Amino acid sequence: MKRRDFFRNAALTAAAATVTSPFSSLGNSRNHPPQGRGKVARNIIFMVSDGMSAGTLTMANMLSELRDGRLSTWMSLYHDGTVSRGLMDTASANSLVTDSSAASSAWGGGVRVNNGVLNVAPDGSRPIPILQKFKAAGKAVGCVTTVPITHATPAGFCVNNDSRSAQAEIALAYHDLRFDVMMGGGTEYFDSERRKDKQDVFGKFRKSGFRVVQTRDELLAADAAGDAAPLLGVFHADGLPYALDREHDEQLKNNTPSLAEMVESAIRRLSKNRNGFVLQVEGGKVDWAAHANDIGGLLFDQLAFEEALATAIAFAKADGDTLVIVTTDHGNANPGLFGGTKDFERVFRFRHTNDWVLQGIDRDFTAAQVRERIEHAHGYAISANEAIQLLAHYVTDRNEDGLYNPYKLPFADLAAIQRKYTSVGWASTGHSGDHVEVAAFGPGQQLLRPFVRNTDMHHLMLEAAGVAANVNRSGRF
Known part of the structure; x- marks a missing residue:
């Protein structure tokens, strides 16, 4: 099936439904990139269920099987044997137990950094974040998350900063970088009434030609308009609502999009670029629920993430040129x-x-x-x-x-x-140092080895897409 038919027939939504909405029916390891040959990936979708311990993945699948009579999306990929699968070491430069900023920086910059910083190495160097590399190479790029879009995981793919806490500053950096799609929460970092410096960052984006949306209806209207403007979507203060609470609150359902809806919208917009795209997707509230030992928040947000994963896989199957990577940055609380x-x-x-x-x-x-x-x-x-x-x-x-x-x-x-x-x-309310699951589907999946360091994924993405590792911010190689 051609990509245009995929969108014309609304196959994204239908494909996601085949896995079923969770609410229906009830130090660096390498100095070189991994080697391998195969078809070049035109697009990459990098999926992160933040803070997903093995027990979270297990119980989400149990819930899916017991309630709906089918495997979860992630387990379906394993069962069908359509993915390459490995384990990933998640350590940061200064700790065996990473935080999200160091974990995402390992993917984003290809260098292990200390906890708490974004793409600033222990020696003070600032590796170019991977979305800046892909943008310089001509691809459309973006991030989608259920927590603030300025939060650690999306920021690790995008910016260099001495502190993950500098979210107001990161919002301004996004404006200057002009990424193509950025969606999530974090109204307080864009709204003049809530920022300490009173800057109207929403207005700044609008004046620079961005389409700014703040509700689900506005997002749907932007999709229907079909314009090519870069999109900023900020739908809620702090993180978006938990998927379970959203499902049982009509106002939340009407005002805030689901993760799968944001992913579908992002793919639709980014795929218009003739050179392809790279999209990071984060189920960030999985991590927040684990910190809170909140089993309802945890499992229903994990299933909402897997609905978004189904959307990405459906696109990749229809497109044929898209590599989907699905993983987590670290374990959290180790529930069982x-x-x-x-x-x-x-x-x-x-x-x-x-x-x-x-x-x-x-x-x-x-x-x-x-x-x-x-x-x-x-x-x-x-x-x-x-x-x-x-x-x-x-x-x-x-x-x-x-x-x-x-x-x-x-x-x-x-x-x-x-x-x-x-x-x-639950074992704790904090992150764990466990090795975590990573899987890849599509062109380039053969590059994934059975055991990798988190920094290896930076090189894998560049090699899979045929982009030189030393592309700089001006677009020169």
């Missing part, structure tokens, strides 16, 4: 199922995440109200003593730690209670 099927099946009936539950409780709640809220969200009732235990966190000074927890909510405590009802346990 430690009990029977019937307990785990309760997750199928979840209507909301633990984040939704805890955000809606305050110190004036009674134990009965806490139990009622959890029963509405999860379909089971905790005990009165367990509800009192949770309430205690709201009437004393909160000292709960963990990333992405600005309100100091008792995520770990709720997860410990929840294990009794779901049989899901």
Whole structure:
């Protein structure tokens, strides 16, 4: 099938549906690139389920099989034997346990950097990020994520910066780099009312010829218009809503696109470039849910990511010139199922995440109200003593730690209670040093070896696309 037929027949949406929406029916290792021969990839789609431990991939597939009677997208690729598969070492320059900025920089710059920085090597050098290389080589480039578009994983493919926290600065860097499609959350880094310097960064993008969209309807309208302008889509403050909460809130569904919808839109726009494209896609809320030990947030966002993966694979099959790489940057919290099927099946009936539950409780709640809220969200009732235990966190000074927890909510405590009802346990609330899954489909997949360092993926992408490793920012080789 030709690419034009793929889009004309809306095959992206149909193909994604074959894997089913998750809510339907219920130091550097190399100084040289890896070697190999084969067809050159015109396009590359690099898919990252951020913070996905092996247990997350396993339980998402269990949920898919038990509920829908079929393998998850990722497991279907393994089952069908259509991908090359390997394990990847994820360490950063200064730690066996990486953070997302160092992990993405390893892919983006081909050099291991210290945790917390973006493409700034320990010796102070600043390797050219890979999307700048591909842009200089004439390809359309972009990033799509469910967390702020200025966050560590997309930024690692795009910019050099001494701090991953400089997100307001990164937003301005995106403007100057003029990437073709950038979509995610992070309104506070673009809106003049929310930026500390009061710059109207949205307005700056518009004046420079970007199509700026801030709602799902505006994104759909931009797709229908079919213009060739570069696109900035920022749909929510901070991260986008969790997929599970979005599915059960009509306002969120109407206002914010799903990851699969953003990916379809990005592919449609980027594929107009005659020299091909490179797109990074991140399921960033998988990582945030793992930090929170939030099993509903984790698994339904993983399935939403896999719906987006199905969209990418469908395009790659129809196109024939697209390499899809799917992986994660590191493990997180190492969740696992430690009990029977019937307990785990309760997750199928979840209507909301633990984040939704805890955000809606305050110190004036009674134990009965806490139990009622959890029963509405999860379909089971905790005990009165367990509800009192949770309430205690709201009437004393909160000292709960963990990333992405600005309100100091008792995520770990709720997860410990929840294990009794779901049989899901957690090793921690932080990243792990595990080797992680990586798979490749399409032209160039033969370059993936059974074991790689994270930096190897930088060289693999360049070689697969036939782009010289030393292309510079001016486009000269």
